[in-house]
Every structure is written in C-alpha cells, then in structure tokens.
Amino acid sequence: MSWLTSYVKPKLERAFSQKETPDNLWHKCQGCGELIYMKDYLAALRVCGNCNHHGRMGPKERFDALFDGSTYETLECPKVVEDPLKFRDQKRYTDRLRDARSKTGDADAGHVAVGRLGGIETVAFVENFFFMGGSMGLAVGEAFVAAADAAIARRAPLVAFVAAGGARMQEGILSLMQLPRTTVAVERMKDAGLPYIVVLTDPTTGGVTASFAMLGDVHLAEPGALIGFAGPRVIKETIRETLPDGFQRAEYLKDHGMVDKVVARGEMRATLSRLIALMTHDGAAQADLARTRAAEAETAAAAGPADETPAAEDEPRKARKAKAEKPRKTERADKTERSDRADKTDRADQAGQGDRPAAQKAGAARPAEAEPGRSDGAGDRDDPPISRAAE
Numbered sequence: 089m090s091w092l093t094s095y096v097k098p099k100l101e102r103a104f105s106q107k108e109t110p111d112n113l114w115h116k117c118q119g120c121g122e123l124i125y126m127k128d129y130l131a132a133l134r135v136c137g138n139c140n141h142h143g144r145m146g147p148k149e150r151f152d153a154l155f156d157g158s159t160y161e162t163l164e165c166p167k168v169v170e171d172p173l174k175f176r177d178q179k180r181y182t183d184r185l186r187d188a189r190s191k192t193g194d195a196d197a198g199h200v201a202v203g204r205l206g207g208i209e210t211v212a213f214v215e216n217f218f219f220m221g222g223s224m225g226l227a228v229g230e231a232f233v234a235a236a237d238a239a240i241a242r243r244a245p246l247v248a249f250v251a252a253g254g255a256r257m258q259e260g261i262l263s264l265m266q267l268p269r270t271t272v273a274v275e276r277m278k279d280a281g282l283p284y285i286v287v288l289t290d291p292t293t294g295g296v297t298a299s300f301a302m303l304g305d306v307h308l309a310e311p312g313a314l315i316g317f318a319g320p321r322v323i324k325e326t327i328r329e330t331l332p333d334g335f336q337r338a339e340y341l342k343d344h345g346m347v348d349k350v351v352a353r354g355e356m357r358a359t360l361s362r363l364i365a366l367m368t369h370d371g372a373a374q375a376d377l378a379r380t381r382a383a384e385a386e387t388a389a390a391a392g393p394a395d396e397t398p399a400a401e402d403e404p405r406k407a408r409k410a411k412a413e414k415p416r417k418t419e420r421a422d423k424t425e426r427s428d429r430a431d432k433t434d435r436a437d438q439a440g441q442g443d444r445p446a447a448q449k450a451g452a453a454r455p456a457e458a459e460p461g462r463s464d465g466a467g468d469r470d471d472p473p474i475s476r477a478a479e
C-alpha cells in the first residue's frame with residue numbers, strides 16, 4: 089500500500105498534470121485559476137478574458153503594444169559600474185546579475201525606445217519586473233535619465249511604464265542615489281515644458297514610488313496593480329490592523345486621488361495617444377481627434393437622443409479651429425528655437441513653459457475622465473489651449 093501511495097500515485101499525478109498543462113500551450117490565470125489558451129492570452133496582451141486579471145509584461149511586448157505599427161527604435165542605455173560594492177549575500181551580486189541576464193536576455197531592467205504614438209514622436213521607458221524584480225540600481229537610474237535626455241533632445245513626450253519591487257539593495261547607497269537623480273531628470277522634463285506620463289503597473293513599490301513614478305503630469309494605472317511604498321504585509325505587521333479591501337490597488341489609489349485614471353491594457357495605447365495629442369497641442373493630431381469625435385458624435389446623434397446634436401454641430405468648427413492653430417504652433421516652435429540661443433528670452437520662456445505641465449494636467453485629465461460618454465467630453469475642448477499664456 090505504501091509503495092502504491094508514496095511512489096506510483098505521485099508519479100501518475102505528475103504525468104497527468106504535465107500532460108494537461110504544458111507551459112507553452114496553456115496559461116493558468118493567477119486571478120481566477122482558469123486555463124487560457126496561450127495564443128489567446130498573448131493576443132489579449134496577457135489579460136484574462138474571464139476575470140480581467142492583468143498579467144505582467146516584458147519590455148518588448150510593451151513597446152510592441154504601444155507604438156504605431158509596432159515600429160520603434162530601442163536606445164542603447166549607458167553602461168554602469170558593475171557590482172561597485174563587491175556585494176555578496178547567499179549569492180554573489182555578479183552571479184545574480186548573470187542569472188537574470190541569461191533568463192531575460194537583457195543587460196538590466198531599464199529599457200528605452202523611441203517611436204510614434206498617434207503620429208507623435210514619443211520616448212518610452214519600461215522597467216522589466218522579470219529582471220531582478222525591476223529593482224532600481226545604477227543601470228535603471230541611468231536608463232531613466234537617458235530616456236529623459238532623449239525626450240528633451242527630440243522635444244518629445246516621455247511615457248514611463250513602472251514595475252518595481254524596490255531598490256537594488258546589492259548596490260546600497262548608490263541605489264538610493266537614483267531617487268534624487270531620476271527626480272532631477274523629471275524636473276528637467278518639466279523645465280523643458282514637455283509632458284511626462286506615468287503608467288503604474290503591477291507591482292509598483294519601493295524606491296520608484298519615492299521618486300519618478302509619482303512625479304508625472306498624469307498618472308495612469310493598470311487594473312488591479314499593486315502600488316505603494318512598503319507592501320501590504322509589512323504595513324499589516326507593523327500597525328497590527330486589518331487593512332481595508334483593495335488596499336494599495338490601482339482602483340483604491342484612484343479613489344484616494346493618487347491615480348488619475350485606471351486604464352485597461354487594451355485601452356492603454358488609445359488613451360496615451362489621446363493624452364499626448366492634447367498635451368503637445370499637435371495641430372494635425374488635434375484635427376484628427378476632432379474628426380474622430382465628430383464622426384462618433386454623428387453616429388451617436390443618428391442613433392439616438394436629441395441632446396447629442398449640439399455637440400455634433402460643434403465639431404466641424406472645432407476641427408477648423410484646430411487646423412487654424414497649426415501655424416501658430418510652428419511659430420511657437422521657431423520662437424523656442426530662437427530663444428535657445430538668446431539667454432534672456434530663454435529664461436522668460438521657460439518660466440512660462442514651466443507653468444504648463446500643471447495646467448495641462450488639469451486640462452488633459454478632464455477629457456480622459458469624460459471618455460466613456462464621448463459627447464460630454466467634447467465640450468471641454470472649447471477651453472483655449474492651455475499654453476496660450478506662454479506665447
């Protein structure tokens with residue numbers, strides 16, 4: 089009997105369970121435990137169709153899903169000193185790095201790419217959680233600074249997809265120094281008057297939430313993402329109290345004002361491209377947007393209630409207005425270029441531009457909020473473009 093239960097039974101069970109769930113064909117959802125055909129799961133950008141659980145995503149998939157036509161150029165991140173402290177716990181830090189590299193095929197957790205998003209050149213930074221928990225060390229800090237530099241050089245917006253388990257403790261104080269470094273990089277983006285959007289993904293914890301992950305002009309989050317500084321288990325053990333339902337999850341943070349909008353992964357690209365079009369005042373993109381909205385409003389008006397009609401009538405006028413703005417935008421760009429040369433005007437210009445992100449946040453967040461009822465949101469765009477004051 090013991091031979092049957094201790095030897096034959098486990099072996100049979102293993103054989104059957106292996107047959108049922110080969111890794112490459114099926115994915116077991118971590119949210120509901122349902123088995124999903126891997127092809128369907130990947131096509132749905134690692135989102136479970138049954139319970140909407142958003143699985144973790146690597147940088148390549150992220151860039152592919154983000155940029156127009158999945159076309160982009162990855163930027164080389166600067167090399168950093170490896171293992172500066174000659175750190176060793178149960179394992180040498182160099183061994184840990186080697187393992188993570190062979191597992192992911194990447195040099196470190198920070199990745200930067202440039203491509204077009206809704207036709208507008210955009211720089212994206214992605215933290216790879218699969219590389220030592222996305223922990224922020226010298227290399228990740230350097231990659232983020234490189235992303236900000238690339239955005240400033242191109243006068244492009246920056247989108248950061250954050251996923252981190254904390255600081256890279258094997259680099260000690262050098263890891264903590266990345267907090268002020270990345271914060272300065274964000275400040276430089278703001279001085280340049282360029283939009284910086286943060287997408288908080290599961291999990292966003294530790295050092296990044298004490299620096300660049302919480303400094304965006306707009307904060308989006310993926311559904312169910314864990315976002316916090318210390319994890320819930322640590323907090324629970326420290327304060328010895330039961331934590332509220334959904335504590336530190338994206339939806340909870342949205343309700344408490346830390347996140348502007350929780351966006352499903354399938355909607356992320358469209359939401360980001362709309363935000364960027366609004367925040368960069370791109371004339372062509374705005375006109376496209378107005379046309380899309382006009383078409384949507386017409387469809388809605390044709391389909392139903394009469395109160396949608398004024399919005400539809402409004403649209404062509406707005407499209408003309410957006411077109412009329414195009415030359416003005418070019419004028420401003422010229423002015424900015426000239427002012428780069430002349431120091432005095434530069435300072436004045438920057439003071440004006442510096443105000444922009446905050447104002448943009450207020451302006452840009454509204455249409456995004458109003459998104460489900462498109463025709464309601466359309467009225468918001470009657471507001472004058474926010475950067476007028478700077479002109």
Ligand SMILES: [Zn+2]
Pocket residue numbers: 117118119120121122136137138139140141
């Ligand atoms: Zn599920």
